């Protein structure tokens with residue numbers, strides 16, 4: 001028997017134990033082990049019931065995701081789960097941790113389910129662009145009501161044991177050792193001579209109004225999960241459970257699943273699953289470098305960013321000292337934090353006492369000396385070099401030796417900021433995204449002198465506050481904002497040529513961006529980009545049309561939502577409508593600048609925004625600012641609203657084909673302003689060699 005699975009029998013109860021760290025994924029060796037165990041159990045006279053349980057921190061966390069790219073080796077999922085379901089003795093799944101995907105499907109093929117009180121059950125396959133293809137779509141609606149089953153699969157969110165019991169999925173919830181709990185349950189079954197209770201023999205629950213239900217769910221999916229194929233495919237598969245006999249339903253499910261696995265959507269999402277984890281690995285960093293503990297945090301600046309960052313740490317139970325120069329700013333900042341928490345309380349996601357606990361963790365101060373005991377101080381003030389330097393000089397005097405000083409700058413040269421301290425090795429960039437308490441991304445900027453343990457601490461603290469930390473080196477805008485620069489430049493230029501903000505944003509949104517860039521500027525404040533450009537005026541291209549729309553709106557005080565108008569008009573509820581005055585103003589300006597009046601189509605808008613951004617991404621790779629193409633994808637999907645199902649800009653580029661992008665860039669060089677359309681040497685090299693960013697990245701690993 002493969003060693004990932006063992007079988008032991010004691011007092012007529014067989015225990016099948018899966019032990020395959022880290023998460024007991026249902027890889028080939030686990031499937032082979034299960035097959036062997038259930039084959040061995042056939043015909044045993046000394047067995048009355050079977051328990052399936054797992055060693056380690058969790059029950060089976062799903063299929064081995066990597067195997068989808070290499071092909072599923074025998075034995076297949078159906079064969080193994082069929083053996084479990086066919087078992088002549090009652091089979092009890094004893095679940096702790098998370099039973100996810102294929103792991104959950106093991107529990108569905110079992111005859112009974114016992115859960116630890118902290119266990120959770122979920123079918124998150126849609127997050128990977130696939131469906132529960134090991135019988136999940138057929139068995140779950142036979143165990144819990146159809147609508148609840150659909151919702152669980154559509155949401156991809158695991159449900160707690162108590163909920164699973166309420167719905168009828170779980171037979172018993174236990175508090176102590178889960179294997180012991182499973183055995184005790186199995187003994188009771190044996191004592192009363194209980195027979196196997198096979199899921200496949202049960203009828204689908206709550207199927208009376210199935211037609212209406214499926215129609216409603218399809219409409220919901222079409223609206224909320226646009227551009228995706230797996231959610232609709234999932235509904236087709238579940239409908240099979242209602243319409244077809246079990247075995248045929250299983251076949252239909254397999255056919256659907258087999259189509260989804262190799263599709264771009266699933267490949268993109270698998271790519272991100274691994275990319276999200278790969279970001280933690282920093283080449284060249286010795287394995288023995290340890291993070292410094294972060295148990296107290298200081299934040300400088302009680303504005304939107306400082307407040308949001310304070311919330312991140314308070315949410316993680318870490319005490320925060322929040323400093324601002326003015327009492328009014330501090331009061332306003334604390335009031336905003338409370339208001340944000342109150343919103344969570346009213347939505348039901350936070351309890352009132354948790355709100356109070358979190359507020360108590362945040363201590364406002366005007367006094368720099370109060371930051372003296374912090375392990376990590378994060379500066380989060382206005383984006384201005386002189387101001388940041390002044391603050392860092394002050395921090396250098398009060399912050400204890402060995403503490404880390406981070407800056408939340410989004411564009412500035414951190415080496416220059418670090419140089420004003422006597423300890424540049426303790427300085428690191430910690431670039432949060434607004435709203436900091438919500439956004440997943442933390443860009444960690446590795447400055448020239450940042451020490452390795454500070455970098456490791458930055459990665460650890462990202463985890464501590466449940467963020468995805470991605471390391472970048474110092475350059476203007478790091479990874480995210482540097483690539484945003486050409487993307488938004490093209491978007492704005494289209495307005496001078498004859499497109500409307502709605503057309504530009506519409507093209508980006510139809511592609512799947514969470515928001516169009518012009519609406520983003522209105523939301524963040526049109527002045528933000530304008531002010532950073534003022535800071536680096538001497539470095540900007542010699543081009544009067546460069547970000548001209550932004551400048552014009554700033555000159556008029558049309559700063560976006562906060563001003564009631566920007567690229568769009570906003571009513572008191574911040575509902576957006578087109579602004580004919582702005583449209584006309586920008587067209588007129590285009591004419592004045594001698595720009596030929598034309599209306600770029602949706603495809604062109606997209607290509608210009610995305611390809612210029614991808615080209616910049618290639619430069620970041622060559623310059624070593626980003627460590628990996630996949631890191632760029634993580635930055636964009638976790639911080640910039642790039643659709644996960646397209647895998648991030650660099651994966652997307654590979655899926656379009658680098659040669660196609662390269663050729664289009666050359667075309668744009670002859671039809672648009674050539675200074676912006678030189679292919680990055682890396683892009684050119686890969687395109688002409690018929691290669692991809694993924695191949696380039698893989699080649700560097702070896």
Ligand code: 3H9
Pocket residue numbers: 022023025058061062063064065066077098100101102103105124125128131132133134136257274277278
């Ligand atoms: C499925 O089941 C399809 C079926 O319907 C069958 C169809 C035919 N595979 O996340 P962590 C690795 S689809 C391979 O840092 P945590 C992970 O890469 C699957 N590897 O830990 C990492 O490796 P490394 C449905 C996996 O404690 C290490 O384990 N299942 C898998 O923060 C630790 O992971 C899912 O979608 C896997 N399935 O979170 C669940 N899972 O250290 C996916 C983990 O080298 N997994 N790894 O970077 C999770 O959500 C989380 O890992 C879990 C633990 C919550 C379990």
